[in-house]
Amino acid sequence: MAQGILARGWSAAFAGYTLAPQASLSQIVDELHSALDWFANNAGKHGIEGSLILTGWSAGGHLTACLIDHPAVTAGLAISGVFDLAPLRDAPHVNDLVQLSVDEINRFSPIRLTPSAKKLSIAYGTGELPAMVGTSRAFNAHRAAAHCPGDLIPIPAANHFTILDQLLDKDSHLVRSIVGLAPAYSSTAGAQV
Numbered sequence: 001m002a003q004g005i006l007a008r009g010w011s012a013a014f015a016g017y018t019l020a021p022q023a024s025l026s027q028i029v030d031e032l033h034s035a036l037d038w039f040a041n042n043a044g045k046h047g048i049e050g051s052l053i054l055t056g057w058s059a060g061g062h063l064t065a066c067l068i069d070h071p072a073v074t075a076g077l078a079i080s081g082v083f084d085l086a087p088l089r090d091a092p093h094v095n096d097l098v099q100l101s102v103d104e105i106n107r108f109s110p111i112r113l114t115p116s117a118k119k120l121s122i123a124y125g126t127g128e129l130p131a132m133v134g135t136s137r138a139f140n141a142h143r144a145a146a147h148c149p150g151d152l153i154p155i156p157a158a159n160h161f162t163i164l165d166q167l168l169d170k171d172s173h174l175v176r177s178i179v180g181l182a183p184a185y186s187s188t189a190g191a192q193v
Helices: 025-046 059-067 092-098 102-108 130-145 162-168 173-181
Strands: 052-057 073-079 120-125 152-155
Touching (some): 025 102, 052 059, 052 173, 120 130, 120 173, 130 152
16 A cells, blocks of 8 residues: 555555454554554664654544654644544444443544644545545544644545555655655655655
8 A cells, every 4th residue: 555655765664553342442542652652763773764654544544633643743644534433432333343432432533632733634535425524524624723734635536445546656646645744855755654
């Protein structure tokens, strides 16, 4: 999924985490916070320099919004995320796996929190389910009302899965958006995604 950004001379790192129901959302966020800590302390040892641009899709889009304030992160792109978790609690086929608590819904629903001042762009496919389009647009409006930087990026005709095709092409709208999030970017900057 990083072919487009790699073709621009950037580096990419993928952080894994324990999936629900083996881990609560609190544990997942903690694991990713630790991964970002490790990356911040070790990237240079592996020849990786530049801005850390965080991006994720679906649950990763939500987690991008949750982790944007990590000190190592410069900016982010949340792709097809869910930004209010309350509707998931009310969907038994989802909450049977995720097992969200009321506390987690309040702590990890980005639309319920004061938005980060860091630049966070939000992308969605116009062919996604109306609820997915709605959560992206509502979260962008929440951030815009607080005068927080970031773009709303609708990808025409893309659905929840085909939007990922954008990450394969170095000249796609999403890859260009990621590149645009790095301050003082040059084609050889070597920033991480």
